[in-house]
Amino acid sequence: MAEEVKEKAEALDPRFMTSLARGLEVLAAFEGQEGLSVTQAAKLTGLPRSAVGRCLFTLERLGYVAAEGTSYRLCPGVLPLGRAFLLGDSLARAGQPVVEALRDRLGESSSLAMFDTRSRHRAVLYVCRAETMRIISVPLLIGSMLPSYCTSNGRVLLAALTPDALRAYLAGAELAARTAKTLTNTQALQAELARVRDQGWAMTDGELEPGLRSIAVPVRGPDGQALAALNLATQSAHRDQGWLLHTALPELQAAAAHLGRVAFR
Template structure:
């Protein structure tokens, strides 16, 4: 039995197997590392809406026991990924290394970045590239328009697929049965009065995105915000990413999005596809 010093409360306690750990280990590949999986679950819980967390928060967000969450947090503090003020744990700049590994080795963001910048300059609005990841549209490249108030979406940011134009485009290659199975794993809740948050209306919006070749989101994620997205297809014809533009709905109308913005987004998507 090993003793573990706990910097959170200064107490020393024995490591004991957690409830259900034996069953979990049986179902995991012999080469798998349960501790690493737990730590990554906590890292992934941080985001724009969760900038700090307590031990209890981490246990809830990552679906861990409090002892397991505490050990993971303390390890991340020791490694320089998190700071701890006695109660809250907060990300440190070293956390950026985890995301930069994908951005620096994947050709997709590198190919897209200058093309997104050209589109931004033409539209005078922020233009992004996103991929599908575990129920979210994750932004892997972005050209930000210079404005006093930004639209709030950042590189590495995540948007729920069910109520975002980008997410609907990314799901539009799926069959209805596949979409339903995917939505069953996602918590759908209305973010505004205009949010589509039930399976039938979301599926309808995704199927329309497939037919039209683009998707619109207007005041669904946040009141006053609108977005348009188009697909980027790989060499096999499968959707690999989505190019999107976001703006304040008071400044850009639906007509402007469809008439002026859509041709630009489609041109960018085609240029990315030719380069893949």
């Protein structure tokens, strides 16, 4: 959460705990990092060094990080925090066998993703993952975060937002060009999301990384709301768009319908 957002939250509600928010920000800064110094963590979070130092001292005392010289690294004690969600959320709990079955049937990597609730629709988080090979330059694991605007999972979820929520997202969206194919124009993205909403699926082709092709469908709750997105991803040299549409899409749709039933029965 940005500093100005935290200040606004504090002003609006005295129950907001700045110290807790800062501690969580510092913990989240370790994403993708083998270790962080106080200075590095302060730069990543935008927090004062003194506040970061106190957070790391507290996290060390609680067993979430360990000091190594002037740096800190995460400890195994953080793992139960994520495991609690995976065991407690019905979609995440039921989703892993589904993505594994898709991978085994189709021979391509499959994932279940939800909005990252920290980022107001700007990113999606993988809550289930079954991989055949590395299809992107960084490893994609449970907990990996990717931008919403240029991923098939993200577009499925963005297309399901209410008109007001989508307008708010588009008004503040930073549409960086990840590749030469990335949609970076707000109007073009809005038009694409309208197509996704009408057809019920999203496909991206080389927009996140060159050669990465992906298709996704929504997973709906009992009320019809899209709560997650189920996708299949491959290399463009391996599968063409026709295979994704005619072979993968029906499998994804059937798997998403099955997941929606078993997760909420």
